[in-house]
Amino acid sequence: MSLSVAEKPPNTMIENPSTAMNAELAAAHHLFAQECRFVRGVAHLSDLPEPGLQEIAFAGRSNVGKSSLLNALTNRKTLARTSNTPGRTRELNFFDLAGRLMLVDLPGYGYARASKTEITRWNTTLREYLRGRPNLQRLCLLVDSRRGIKDGDRAMMEILDASAVVYRVILTKADKPKSSDLVQLIAAVSAEITNHPAALPEPIVTSARKSIGIDALQVDLASLADPG
Numbered sequence: 001m002s003l004s005v006a007e008k009p010p011n012t013m014i015e016n017p018s019t020a021m022n023a024e025l026a027a028a029h030h031l032f033a034q035e036c037r038f039v040r041g042v043a044h045l046s047d048l049p050e051p052g053l054q055e056i057a058f059a060g061r062s063n064v065g066k067s068s069l070l071n072a073l074t075n076r077k078t079l080a081r082t083s084n085t086p087g088r089t090r091e092l093n094f095f096d097l098a099g100r101l102m103l104v105d106l107p108g109y110g111y112a113r114a115s116k117t118e119i120t121r122w123n124t125t126l127r128e129y130l131r132g133r134p135n136l137q138r139l140c141l142l143v144d145s146r147r148g149i150k151d152g153d154r155a156m157m158e159i160l161d162a163s164a165v166v167y168r169v170i171l172t173k174a175d176k177p178k179s180s181d182l183v184q185l186i187a188a189v190s191a192e193i194t195n196h197p198a199a200l201p202e203p204i205v206t207s208a209r210k211s212i213g214i215d216a217l218q219v220d221l222a223s224l225a226d227p228g
Contacts, residue, residue: 031222031228036098038094041093041094048133054101055137056103057104059109059126059142060142061152061153064142065208069206072208072214092104092106101226109126109156137224139166139167143170143171145177145205148188148189149188149189149192167200168199171186171206204217
């Protein structure tokens with residue numbers, strides 16, 4: 001006996017949103033558990049890998065926690081080296097995630113133990129990469145939850161807006177401030193990014209040390225990966 005339309009079982013992917021969310025999370029976990037291979041460090045644009053995989057770049061002030069976040073995302077301890085010395089990352093470091101995404105760890109801005117000439121060179125390379133990379137799909141702009149958006153971040157946001165590079169603000173070290181301070185910061189950041197056309201509307205709050213927000217960020221980024 002055939003079922004009428006009213007009697008047919010519902011489409012669970014639509015009727016049960018948690019099922020879809022669980023599937024997305026499982027797929028994201030699977031992706032980020034795959035091999036993540038260091039490709040190369042780039043100090044000059046002439047050394048950039050040929051555009052191929054979709055790229056997601058990570059930028060932020062020196063010592064904002066980029067390396068720690070990359071390690072947490074990929075479930076590794078030493079994928080990206082961490083250091084208490086600001087400015088340690090001095091190249092654009094490319095990591096191939098399972099042949100589906102290229103993760104790019106960008107040099108920190110705002111402080112570095114280097115000469116002014118070297119800092120200027122890094123900044124020039126960084127700006128030219130952001131303006132001219134055709135397969136750059138997203139930039140994660142990391143902001144320290146204890147400090148909020150600073151002038152260096154605003155300068156980067158202006159570059160991204162002008163270059164039409166879509167970016168999302170990622171609040172790091174969310175386990176450090178008081179809960180009330182964090183709530184106020186999230187509200188302030190959410191309000192400020194509404195004035196930036198290339199910014200996605202909702203920041204993601206994370207802590208690499210406490211694994212806060214890592215699932216949400218993995219799901220967000222996995223949606224940009226090349227099909228497996």
